Amino acid sequence: xxxxxxxxxxxxxxxxxxxxRVLSGGNSVSDALRAQVEAAVLETGYLPNLSARRLRSRxxxxxxxxxxxxRNPFFTAVGRVVEDIAYxxxxxxxxxxxxxxxxxxxxxxxxxxxxxxxxxIFAPTRQSADRAKAPPPGFPMVLLDRVGPYxxxxxxxxxxxxxxxxxxxxxxxxGYRKMIGLFGNTSMTGQERRDGFVQALSRYGLAAEAVxxxxxxxxAEAEIAHRLTGAGASGRPDAIICSNSLxxxxxxxxxxxxxxxxxxxVAVAGFDNEHWTELVGSGITVIxxxxxxxxxxxxxxxxxxxxxxxxxxxxxxxxxxCIVRGSTEAKPxxxx
Amino acid sequence: xxxxxxxxxxxxxxxxxxxxRVLSGGNSVSDALRAQVEAAVLETGYLPNLSARRLRSRxxxxxxxxxxxxRNPFFTAVGRVVEDIAYxxxxxxxxxxxxxxxxxxxxxxxxxxxxxxxxxIFAPTRQSADRAKAPPPGFPMVLLDRVGPYxxxxxxxxxxxxxxxxxxxxxxxxGYRKMIGLFGNTSMTGQERRDGFVQALSRYGLAAEAVxxxxxxxxAEAEIAHRLTGAGASGRPDAIICSNSLxxxxxxxxxxxxxxxxxxxVAVAGFDNEHWTELVGSGITVIxxxxxxxxxxxxxxxxxxxxxxxxxxxxxxxxxxCIVRGSTEAKPxxxx
DNA sequence: TTGAAAGCGCTAACAG
DNA sequence: CTGTTAGCGCTTTCAA
Numbered sequence: 001x002x003x004x005x006x007x008x009x010x011x012x013x014x015x016x017x018x019x020x021r022v023l024s025g026g027n028s029v030s031d032a033l034r035a036q037v038e039a040a041v042l043e044t045g046y047l048p049n050l051s052a053r054r055l056r057s058r059x060x061x062x063x064x065x066x067x068x069x070x071r072n073p074f075f076t077a078v079g080r081v082v083e084d085i086a087y088x089x090x091x092x093x094x095x096x097x098x099x100x101x102x103x104x105x106x107x108x109x110x111x112x113x114x115x116x117x118x119x120x121i122f123a124p125t126r127q128s129a130d131r132a133k134a135p136p137p138g139f140p141m142v143l144l145d146r147v148g149p150y151x152x153x154x155x156x157x158x159x160x161x162x163x164x165x166x167x168x169x170x171x172x173x174x175g176y177r178k179m180i181g182l183f184g185n186t187s188m189t190g191q192e193r194r195d196g197f198v199q200a201l202s203r204y205g206l207a208a209e210a211v212x213x214x215x216x217x218x219x220a221e222a223e224i225a226h227r228l229t230g231a232g233a234s235g236r237p238d239a240i241i242c243s244n245s246l247x248x249x250x251x252x253x254x255x256x257x258x259x260x261x262x263x264x265x266v267a268v269a270g271f272d273n274e275h276w277t278e279l280v281g282s283g284i285t286v287i288x289x290x291x292x293x294x295x296x297x298x299x300x301x302x303x304x305x306x307x308x309x310x311x312x313x314x315x316x317x318x319x320x321x322c323i324v325r326g327s328t329e330a331k332p333x334x335x336x
Numbered sequence: 337x338x339x340x341x342x343x344x345x346x347x348x349x350x351x352x353x354x355x356x357r358v359l360s361g362g363n364s365v366s367d368a369l370r371a372q373v374e375a376a377v378l379e380t381g382y383l384p385n386l387s388a389r390r391l392r393s394r395x396x397x398x399x400x401x402x403x404x405x406x407r408n409p410f411f412t413a414v415g416r417v418v419e420d421i422a423y424x425x426x427x428x429x430x431x432x433x434x435x436x437x438x439x440x441x442x443x444x445x446x447x448x449x450x451x452x453x454x455x456x457i458f459a460p461t462r463q464s465a466d467r468a469k470a471p472p473p474g475f476p477m478v479l480l481d482r483v484g485p486y487x488x489x490x491x492x493x494x495x496x497x498x499x500x501x502x503x504x505x506x507x508x509x510x511g512y513r514k515m516i517g518l519f520g521n522t523s524m525t526g527q528e529r530r531d532g533f534v535q536a537l538s539r540y541g542l543a544a545e546a547v548x549x550x551x552x553x554x555x556a557e558a559e560i561a562h563r564l565t566g567a568g569a570s571g572r573p574d575a576i577i578c579s580n581s582l583x584x585x586x587x588x589x590x591x592x593x594x595x596x597x598x599x600x601x602v603a604v605a606g607f608d609n610e611h612w613t614e615l616v617g618s619g620i621t622v623i624x625x626x627x628x629x630x631x632x633x634x635x636x637x638x639x640x641x642x643x644x645x646x647x648x649x650x651x652x653x654x655x656x657x658c659i660v661r662g663s664t665e666a667k668p669x670x671x672x
Numbered sequence: 673t674t675g676a677a678a679g680c681g682c683t684a685a686c687a688g
Numbered sequence: 689c690t691g692t693t694a695g696c697g698c699t700t701t702c703a704a
Contacts, residue, residue: 004681015691020683028689047474050450051390052681055696060387070419071412080407083433087440092447095431097419104423111428114386138383217611249611256615275553275585276612279592340697351675356699364673388697391680 003044012040023048054116063302064112064120066096066105067144068186072215073245073274074291075123078144081295082121089303091118100186100215102127113138119302122153125186140305142298146188154301156294156316160189163287163320164196167241167269170285170322172204175331176239176267180227181208182251183243184215193243193271209233213247220250221257228258228266238331239263242270245277252280268327271320282326290318339380348376359384390452399638400448400456402432402441403480404522408551409581409610410627411459414480417631418457425639427454436522436551438463449474455638458489461522476641478634482524490637492630492652496525499623499656500532503577503605506621506658508540511667512575512603516563517544518587519579520551529579529607545569549583556586557593564594564602574667575599578606581613588616604663607656618662625656 005023009016014033021029022037029037040046054060065082067075079095086093094115096108105125112120120137123144136152143155164181171179181197184190194210201208209232213219220242230236240255242248248270255262262268262281270277273288297316305311341359345352350369357365358373365373376382390396401418403411415431422429430451432444441461448456456473459480472488479491500517507515517533520526530546537544545568549555556578566572576591578584584606591598598604598617606613609624633652641647 005683006681016681017683017691017693018689021690024683030689033690047446047449049391049452049681051387051396051452052696053683054387055385055391055698056681056683058683058696069416070406071409071416073407076407076412079431080405080433083406083431084435093431095415095419095429097416099420110383113383116385116387249615252615274612276610276615279585279588279612279616341699342697352697353675353677353699354673357674360699366673369674385697388680389699391682392697392699394680394699 003046004049005046008037008040008044008046011044012036058116060116060118061090062092062094062115062117064094064096064108064115064117064122066098066108066112066120066122068098068100068123068125070095070097074272074289077291078121078123078295078298081292082299085296085299085303098125100125109137119306121298121302124188126188126191127186140302140309142302142305144294144298146192152313154305154314154316156297156301156318158189158289158294159317159319160192161196161199163271163322164193164241164243165200166320166322167285167287168197168200168204170324171239171241171267171269171328172200172206174267174328176328177206178234178237179206179209179239179241180232180237181210181241181243182213182220182223182247183210184247185212186215190215190243197241207234209237215244215246217246217250217253220247221254222250224251224254225258228254228260237266239267239269239328242268245270245272245274248272248274248277248284248286252284262327263329264332267329267331273323278325280327282329285325285328286323287320288323289320294318339382340385341382344373344376344380344382347380348372394452396452396454397426398428398430398451398453400430400432400444400451400453400458402434402444402448402456402458404434404436404459404461406431406433410608410625413627414457414459414631414634417628418635421632421635421639434461436461445473455642457634457638460524462524462527463522476638476645478638478641480630480634482528484524488649490641490650490652492633492637492654494525494625494630495653495655496528497532497535499607499658500529500577500579501536502656502658503621503623504533504536504540506660507575507577507603507605507664508536508542510603510664512664513542514570514573515542515545515575515577516568516573517546517577517579518549518556518559518583519546520583521548522551526551526579533577543570545573551580551582553582553586553589556583557590558586560587560590561594564590564596573602575603575605575664578604581606581608581610584608584610584613584620584622588620598663599665600668603665603667609659614661616663618665621661621664622659623656624659626654630654 005016005019009019083093098105119140121142124147141153143153183194198208269285271287273286277284341352341355345355419429434441455476457478460483477489479489519530534544605621607623609622613620
């Protein structure tokens with residue numbers, strides 16, 4: 001029932017080695033034998049055993065993609081691109097969803113070693129900064145986010161500081177002065193966006209009220225509902241900046257539930273140009289990340305490093321684009 | 337540098353077989369030797385080679401998840417649940433994104449065989465109905481959608497006919513009579529929802545205008561923009577039903593771009609209770625699919641079949657829930 | 673309970 | 689260009 005390379009060889013009246021050569025697309029096989037082998041493969045319904053192939057060839061043709069939550073549209077989009085490029089490069093992708101859980105993260109990182117993956121693309125959690133002290137993995141890795149200042153791996157990131165500053169500048173220009181920022185507390189990305197937010201505000205001599213929250217809609221909604229009552233240090237904010245689409249979602253919900261208007265009562269801006277941001281009310285102003293390009297860059301950096309392992313470490317910083325929509329219309333004068 | 341089971345054995349002063357037994361959690365090892373082995377594993381930094389393990393043990397501990405587009409939130413949610421249950425069951429998940437491409441679908445199906453996966457969860461494209469005639473795969477498979485009427489695999493689906501009918505009934509009750517339905521043209525799901533739509537309308541003696549479109553926002557937007565000009569058979573519709581969230585997105589965009597109001601000019605309802613559907617305008621009426629339950633059921637069916645391969649084929653049909661929102665407010669009388 | 677030996681299915685040297 | 693010969697690293701008989 002189960003047919004191996006030897007069976008094919010017997011049917012094709014050649015040696016197993018020849019079959020192997022044909023299968024691996026090797027060109028050092030005569031056309032005659034190649035035809036025989038191909039016929040035999042069809043006849044026997046042969047299916048290569050990838051485990052055996054990998055064991056022997058020491059080449060897994062597999063890359064790992066390790067992210068916090070595939071439901072985060074940013075990671076979904078990246079995953080899609082990575083899979084696409086990998087497919088074209090003849091590689092498989094193992095998707096690892098860590099759920100922000102450092103334990104699961106460590107498990108999957110170890111799994112990648114055991115799988116002897118060719119390489120990995122990794123969006124680390126902030127906690128994994130300790131990883132900087134851990135032994136380096138046995139395979140090339142591209143990070144989708146910084147891990148501390150001293151990462152030894154290739155990295156591709158958004159210019160988060162500049163992007164957050166863009167939002168602040170835009171809101172300031174439109175007349176908003178009491179801004180509050182909500183930032184994910186599990187990633188360096190959140191950290192950096194907070195820094196950009198604080199720095200930009202201080203350039204205007206304004207106080208920054210920056211809050212770290214768990215990066216999900218529920219936590220953000222609760223936090224903002226609370227702030228909208230005026231419970232924050234500086235009373236009710238007139239503008240809210242959200243560091244990712246999940247937090248943004250929570251913010252919009254909270255504002256809606258509080259019966260407030262956007263931007264009449266409070267302006268809103270965020271990160272990630274999700275489809276729906278254009279549809280809510282008169283649209284929500286967002287920073288668009290070049291998600292496809294981020295994924296493609298990461299994957300291409302990885303493929304590049306496989307070819308030239310000793311090339312110097314590279315860090316690619318991509319810029320976001322500010323898409324202005326109705327949620328940040330100029331502040332009504334009456335409010336002042 | 338690279339340490340294998342033999343190295344561990346040497347350090348632990350036992351045989352490779354004993355190391356293997358300890359690693360596989362076997363209980364037929366004395367505590368003394370077990371301790372020695374565990375110490376040696378730590379000392380040497382041993383990492384098992386999964387390819388070798390799988391080759392020898394003929395057990396991959398891997399399941400394949402094959403879907404059209406991981407960016408479709410339905411699949412994302414399912415994927416998340418599948419990964420979670422798999423992780424707890426000590427299994428890995430290989431994610432395969434077919435992009436609705438039958439060729440890629442076939443490729444991945446074959447790949448799963450070559451990986452000797454333990455099982456697979458597969459959301460087939462409509463074209464793959466031919467698969468019914470293809471030789472059955474060498475592993476248990478659970479389908480997330482019907483493939484023709486005669487599938488030989490376990491299946492879990494939404495009661496699409498009933499769900500579509502629910503939307504029609506709801507709209508009819510609210511006074512809408514000129515409904516148009518847009519359905520994805522690549523899945524049985526789209527097909528079934530169309531059938532439910534048509535049947536329900538005919539029960540009211542109403543003509544059904546059902547259109548199959550490519551299941552993406554752009555195609556849907558173009559189609560609806562066209563229809564809103566009154567180009568359809570029965571003039572401009574007073575209500576639109578969309579068979580998935582991408583099509584729904586296109587519909588909302590088209591209506592917005594046409595400068596029309598929801599539901600003042602045209603009512604809208606769809607499938608998938610995406611977060612944003614509650615936020616657009618006064619909310620969009622949708623059928624909520626029990627996505628988590630669908631994923632969990634599929635995964636548990638798969639695990640169940642691995643234990644009892646000869647159990648009879650099962651088909652689980654889950655019901656959707658209609659969430660009524662502002663997009664289907666009672667039709668203004670003036671319109672008639 | 674432990675070890676010795678025999679492969680899992682394949683590819684990579686090495687000859688010819 | 690082709691075949692022969694060794695294993696890749698591990699688990700699993702089979703005896704002891």
